Amino acid sequence: MVRYLPSVGMEVHAELKTRSKMFCRCPVAFGGEPNTRVCPVCLGLPGALPVPNRAAVEMVVRTALALNCQIAYDSVFHRKNYFYPDLPKGYQVSQYGETNPIGYQGWLGIPVKGGGTKRIAIRRVHLEEDTGKLMHLPSGGSGVDFNRAGVPLMEIVTEFPPDIESADEARDYLVQLRSILVWLGVCDGKMEEGSLRCEPNISIRPEGSDRHGVKTELKNLNSFRAVHQGVLFEVARQSAVLDRGERVVQETRGWNESTQTSFVMRTKESEQDYRYFACPDLAPMHFEKDWVERQRSELPELPLAMQERFQRQFGLNAEHSGLLVSDRDWAEFFEESVRLGGDAQVVCNWMNADFAKLLNESGQRARRDAQEDDSTASLVTPAHLADISRLILNGTVNSKVAKQLLGEAFATGAMPSRLVEQRGLTQVSDASLIQDAVARVIEDNPGPVDQFRSGKEGVIGFLVGKVMRETEGRANPSLVQEEMRRQLEK
Amino acid sequence: MLTQLSASELAAKLKSRETSAIEVAEAHLARIDQMDGEVGAYLEVCREAALESARLAQARLDEHTDGPLTGIPIAVKDNLSTLGIETTCASRILEGYVPPFDATVVSKLKEAGMVLLGKTNLDEFAMGTSCENSALKVTRNPWDPDRSPGGSSGGSAAAVAAELAPMALGSDTGGSIRMPAALCGIVGFKPTYGRVSRYGLVAFGSSLDQVGPLARTVEDAASLAAAVSGHDPSDSTSLRDSAIRTDGLKNGSLKGVKVGLPKQLMSDAVQPGVRDAFDMALEALVREGALVDEVDLPSIEYGVTTYYVIAPAEASSNLARFDGIRFGAQRTGEGHIGNVSATRGQLFGHEVKLRIMVGTYALSAGYYDDYYVRAQQVRSMMSDEFNRAFSDYDCLLSPTSPVVAFRLGELRDDQMALKMLDLCTIPANLGGFPSISLPCGFSQDLPVGMCLTGPVNSDERLLQIAYACEQGLPWGYRRPPMP
Numbered sequence: 001m002v003r004y005l006p007s008v009g010m011e012v013h014a015e016l017k018t019r020s021k022m023f024c025r026c027p028v029a030f031g032g033e034p035n036t037r038v039c040p041v042c043l044g045l046p047g048a049l050p051v052p053n054r055a056a057v058e059m060v061v062r063t064a065l066a067l068n069c070q071i072a073y074d075s076v077f078h079r080k081n082y083f084y085p086d087l088p089k090g091y092q093v094s095q096y097g098e099t100n101p102i103g104y105q106g107w108l109g110i111p112v113k114g115g116g117t118k119r120i121a122i123r124r125v126h127l128e129e130d131t132g133k134l135m136h137l138p139s140g141g142s143g144v145d146f147n148r149a150g151v152p153l154m155e156i157v158t159e160f161p162p163d164i165e166s167a168d169e170a171r172d173y174l175v176q177l178r179s180i181l182v183w184l185g186v187c188d189g190k191m192e193e194g195s196l197r198c199e200p201n202i203s204i205r206p207e208g209s210d211r212h213g214v215k216t217e218l219k220n221l222n223s224f225r226a227v228h229q230g231v232l233f234e235v236a237r238q239s240a241v242l243d244r245g246e247r248v249v250q251e252t253r254g255w256n257e258s259t260q261t262s263f264v265m266r267t268k269e270s271e272q273d274y275r276y277f278a279c280p281d282l283a284p285m286h287f288e289k290d291w292v293e294r295q296r297s298e299l300p301e302l303p304l305a306m307q308e309r310f311q312r313q314f315g316l317n318a319e320h321s322g323l324l325v326s327d328r329d330w331a332e333f334f335e336e337s338v339r340l341g342g343d344a345q346v347v348c349n350w351m352n353a354d355f356a357k358l359l360n361e362s363g364q365r366a367r368r369d370a371q372e373d374d375s376t377a378s379l380v381t382p383a384h385l386a387d388i389s390r391l392i393l394n395g396t397v398n399s400k401v402a403k404q405l406l407g408e409a410f411a412t413g414a415m416p417s418r419l420v421e422q423r424g425l426t427q428v429s430d431a432s433l434i435q436d437a438v439a440r441v442i443e444d445n446p447g448p449v450d451q452f453r454s455g456k457e458g459v460i461g462f463l464v465g466k467v468m469r470e471t472e473g474r475a476n477p478s479l480v481q482e483e484m485r486r487q488l489e490k
Numbered sequence: 491m492l493t494q495l496s497a498s499e500l501a502a503k504l505k506s507r508e509t510s511a512i513e514v515a516e517a518h519l520a521r522i523d524q525m526d527g528e529v530g531a532y533l534e535v536c537r538e539a540a541l542e543s544a545r546l547a548q549a550r551l552d553e554h555t556d557g558p559l560t561g562i563p564i565a566v567k568d569n570l571s572t573l574g575i576e577t578t579c580a581s582r583i584l585e586g587y588v589p590p591f592d593a594t595v596v597s598k599l600k601e602a603g604m605v606l607l608g609k610t611n612l613d614e615f616a617m618g619t620s621c622e623n624s625a626l627k628v629t630r631n632p633w634d635p636d637r638s639p640g641g642s643s644g645g646s647a648a649a650v651a652a653e654l655a656p657m658a659l660g661s662d663t664g665g666s667i668r669m670p671a672a673l674c675g676i677v678g679f680k681p682t683y684g685r686v687s688r689y690g691l692v693a694f695g696s697s698l699d700q701v702g703p704l705a706r707t708v709e710d711a712a713s714l715a716a717a718v719s720g721h722d723p724s725d726s727t728s729l730r731d732s733a734i735r736t737d738g739l740k741n742g743s744l745k746g747v748k749v750g751l752p753k754q755l756m757s758d759a760v761q762p763g764v765r766d767a768f769d770m771a772l773e774a775l776v777r778e779g780a781l782v783d784e785v786d787l788p789s790i791e792y793g794v795t796t797y798y799v800i801a802p803a804e805a806s807s808n809l810a811r812f813d814g815i816r817f818g819a820q821r822t823g824e825g826h827i828g829n830v831s832a833t834r835g836q837l838f839g840h841e842v843k844l845r846i847m848v849g850t851y852a853l854s855a856g857y858y859d860d861y862y863v864r865a866q867q868v869r870s871m872m873s874d875e876f877n878r879a880f881s882d883y884d885c886l887l888s889p890t891s892p893v894v895a896f897r898l899g900e901l902r903d904d905q906m907a908l909k910m911l912d913l914c915t916i917p918a919n920l921g922g923f924p925s926i927s928l929p930c931g932f933s934q935d936l937p938v939g940m941c942l943t944g945p946v947n948s949d950e951r952l953l954q955i956a957y958a959c960e961q962g963l964p965w966g967y968r969r970p971p972m973p
Contacts, residue, residue, distance in 0.1 A: 040589075040590065040591050043816055044811045044816065045571075045589065045590070045591075045811075045816070045817060046571065046577070046579070046584070046587070046589070046692040046693075046811065046812075046817070047569075047570075047571045047577075047589070047593060047688075047689065047690040047691055047692045047693065048591075048689070048690075049688060049689050049724060049725050049726065049727075050726065051723065051724060051725075051726050052726065079807050081806075081807050081810060081853070083810065083813060083826075083827065083830055084826075085813075085815055085826055088811065088816065089810065089811045090807070090809075090810020090811045090812075090813060091807050091810055144815065273854055273855045275806075275807070275850065275853035275854060275855075275858070276853075277803065277807070277853055277858075277862060280695075280696035280697035280727075280804055281693075281696050281726060281727060282726050282727075283726055283727060
C-alpha cells in the first residue's frame with residue numbers, strides 16, 4: 001500500500017474590527033435588516049469614489065508584523081475584475097503581486113507535540129474589501145444584501161509549497177492565527193458568523209515524491225473542528241481516488257457539516273483572468289520606515305511567546321499556561337495579579353477553574369483594569385485573586401472558604417481579606433480544637449472507623465469531611481487529615 | 491437681452507438690482523423653449539427646480555449673503571450626478587436612474603447659489619468627439635445645424651454658445667471640454683487633475699477625467715473653476731489646497747510670456763483654414779509681447795494610441811458596475827450572466843461596447859504587458875518630456891482641434907479620423923496638466939480654437955495668460971448666427 005503525504009495551503013479571510021467600512025463611512029456590524037448599512041460608495045453607484053480606511057491599513061500592518069512579514073513600504077490597491085451579483089462595482093479592490101501586498105514572506109509558529117514550535121511560511125497578508133451576500137427570498141428568486149459589501153477584509157495566505165502536512169497542523173495553524181488576530185484586536189474571530197473564514201487547499205503525494213499533487217479547495221468550514229475533519233476527509237478521499245488508479249480533479253468542494261463529507265461545488269476548467277490593474281481612484285500607499293518600526297516596537301507580546309514565558313518564568317505547565325493566553329485580557333489579568341503578590345500557580349488555578357466558571361455562568365468578562373467602568377466587567381480585580389492567593393498560602397483560609405470568599409467578591413466586589421477580618425473566618429489551625437473535633441467524629445462514626453481499621457483507608461476522606469462540616473469548613477484540612485490518621489492508628 | 495450677457499455681467503446687474511435672479515432664470519428658460527428644439531443641447535430642463543433656486547438666490551442677494559455666482563444660471567453635463575434629477579450619461583442603460591446624491595461639484599454650485607437649468611447631452615458615457623454617440627438625442631452646432639458641436643461635452647458647449655446658459659460644466663478625459671468649446675467658439679478649461687473633485691462624476695477613465703467649466707469668456711471660466719475646485723475628502727485623488735484663485739486673473743500681460751509651439755501639432759493634419767486662423771492669432775500674441783518658439787515633443791506622436799489603451803482599459807472596469815442589478819434599466823436573459831449580458835448587450839451603444847472590449851483585451855493576461863504596461867510607460871515618458879519643456883516655457887500652444895466643426899455623420903464611418911482629432915488635447919489628460927481652449931478666429935465662418943497647456947498646478951497662471959490672449963484677440967469671440 002502506498003503511503004501519501006498531505007500538503008495543506010491555508011487561505012484565511014479575516015474581517016477587520018474597524019468601526020466603518022473599507023472605503024466609506026458605513027458602520028461595520030453583523031446581522032441586521034438587509035441593505036441598511038449601505039451608501040453610494042459600497043453600493044457602487046455611478047460616480048461614487050472610495051476613500052481608504054486608515055485604521056484598516058494600520059491593522060494589516062500590525063498583523064503583518066506579528067506574522068513576521070516583510071512590509072511593502074510602497075503598496076497599491078488593485079482592481080480584481082469579475083461579474084457576480086454580490087460584487088457591486090464589478091471589481092473587488094484588492095492587492096496583487098508578490099511584493100506589493102502590505103505584508104509578504106512571513107511565518108507563524110505553531111506548537112509541536114513534545115515542545116518547541118514549527119514555522120509555517122506565509123506568502124502574503126493583504127487588504128481588500130468584502131462582498132455582499134446572496135440570499136434566497138421567501139417569495140422565490142434571490143436578493144443581495146450589501147451590508148457586508150465593503151467591510152475591510154484581510155487575506156492571509158500560506159506559502160507554496162505548504163509547510164502544513166496534516167489535519168492537526170492545519171487546525172493548529174488556524175488556532176494560532178485566530179488567537180493572534182483576536183489578541184491584536186484586529187478581528188473578532190467568530191468563525192460561526194463568518195468574520196473569520198478559512199479555505200484550505202489540500203493535495204496529497206506518494207511518500208518519496210517531491211511533486212505536489214492536484215489540489216482541491218474546501219469551503220464552508222465554520223469551526224476549528226470542521227477544518228480538522230474537512231482536511232482529514234479530503235486526504236482520505238484523495239487517497240482512495242489515487243488507490244483506485246484515478247486522478248484527483250482540481251475543484252472547489254463544499255463541506256457538509258451534517259454528513260461530515262465534502263461535495264463538488266465547481267470544477268476549475270481554466271484559471272479565471274481577473275485583469276488586475278492598479279486602481280486609479282486610490283493613491284499608492286507609502287509607509288515610512290520609522291513609522292513601521294514604531295508599529296513593530298509597539299506590538300504586544302504574542303500568545304505563544306507569552307505561554308512559553310509563563311512556563312519558563314512561573315513553572316506552569318503547557319495546559320495551564322495555554323488557558324491563560326487564550327485571551328489577552330485574561331493573560332494580562334493573570335500577570336497583574338502575580339505582580340500584586342499573588343502566587344502564579346495558585347492564581348492560575350483559581351482563574352482557570354472557579355473564576356472562569358463564575359464568569360461563564362454570569363456572562364461577564366474579566367476586567368481590563370481596576371478603573372474600568374463597564375457593567376459587563378466582573379467586579380473581581382487582579383488584586384482580589386492576589387489577596388485570595390495570600391490567604392491560602394499563609395494558611396489563613398482553606399480552599400473551601402476561599403471559594404466562598406471568591407463568590408462574595410464576585411457578587412459585591414468585597415476584598416477577601418477584609419471579609420476574613422470582619423467575620424472571623426480565619427482557618428482553625430489550633431491543635432487542641434482539631435484534636436477535640438476529630439475525637440468527636442471518631443466516637444460518632446464507629447462503622448467507618450472500623451472499616452478504616454480493617455484496611456479500607458479510603459474512608460478517611462469521609463471522616464475528614466465530617467470534621468470539616470463540624471468546624472464549618474474553617475479547619476485546616478491538612479492538619480485535620482494528619483490528626484485523623486494519628487488518632488485512628490493509635 | 492439678458493441671455494447675451496456673460497456671467498460676470500449678469501452678476502454685476504444682479505448686485506446692482508438692475509435685474510433679479512428670477513428674471514435671469516426666466517429669460518434663459520424662455521430662450522431654451524424657443525431655441526433648444528433646434529439645438530438639442532439639453533436632455534432635461536429643470537424648470538421648476540430652477541425657478542425655486544432662483545428665488546432662493548434672490549433672497550440671498552437681498553440679504554447680502556450672496557457670492558460671486560449667486561443667481562447665475564448653469565447647465566450641467568449629464569454625467570454629473572444630481573440628487574433627485576435623472577442622470578443618464580446619454581445611455582439607455584441609465585434611463586430612469588435618479589442619483590440619491592449630488593456630485594461634489596453640483597453641491598458646490600448649489601452652495602454658491604447658482605441656478606441649475608438642466609442636464610446637457612453628451613456622447614454616451616463621454617466616449618466620443620462629436621456628441622453623435624448619444625443614445626438619447628442629436629445636438630447641433632449653433633453655428634450650423636448640420637454640423638456637430640464636438641464632444642463629448644457637446645450639449646454643454648452648444649448650450650453656452652447658443653446662449654441657453656451663460657456657463658456650463660463639462661468633463662474632459664481626452665479633450666471633451668476643449669474640443670466642443672473650440673468647435674462652438676467658446677472657452678473651455680480642463681484644470682490640473684485633482685483640483686476639481688471627481689466625486690459624483692460617472693467615471694470613464696478615472697486617471698484622466700477632470701471636471702471643468704465652459705463659458706463665453708475666460709473670466710467666466712475662471713470664476714466657475716474657482717467655484718467648483720478645491721480639496722474634497724470624498725475623492726482620494728483630489729489635491730490638497732487645490733482651490734483655484736482668480737484674484738490675479740487680470741494682472742498679467744503677454745509681455746515676455748514664453749510660449750512653446752509643439753512641432754508635432756503643426757502637422758498636415760491641421761486644416762489650412764484652421765492653420766491660417768491660428769497663425770493670425772499667433773501674430774497678434776507676438777505683437778502683444780509673447781515670445782513664441784517651436785518645440786520638439788516627439789512623444790506626442792504616441793498620445794492618441796496611448797490614450798486609446800489607457801482610457802478604454804479603465805473604462806472597461808469602471809463600466810462593469812452597469813449590470814442592471816442595483817440601478818438603471820435591466821434586460822433579462824438566462825441566469826445571472828444571461829441577465830448581465832442581455833442588459834449590457836442591448837443597452838450599451840456601439841462605441842461603449844467597442845471601448846469595453848478594447849480595454850478588456852488590453853488588460854487581459856498575455857496582453858497586459860504589451861498594451862497596458864507599455865502605455866503607462868509611454869505616458870510617464872510623455873509627462874517627463876512635457877515637464878522638461880515646461881522648464882523653458884510658460885505654456886504650450888496649438889490649435890485645439892485640427893479641423894472646424896464637421897458635418898453630422900461626416901466622420902461616422904471614419905473612426906480613426908475622429909479619434910485623431912484629439913491629438914492636440916490628449917497630452918494634457920495623460921500628464922494631468924491644466925489646459926484651456928479659447929476662440930482665436932474663424933475658418934469657413936466656423937470658429938477655430940487655440941489650446942494653451944501649462945505645467946501641473948499652473949492653473950492660475952494659465953488662466954492669466956489665457957485672459958491676456960483673449961484681450962489680444964478681440965475678433966476671437968462672436969455670437970453664432972442665431973436670433
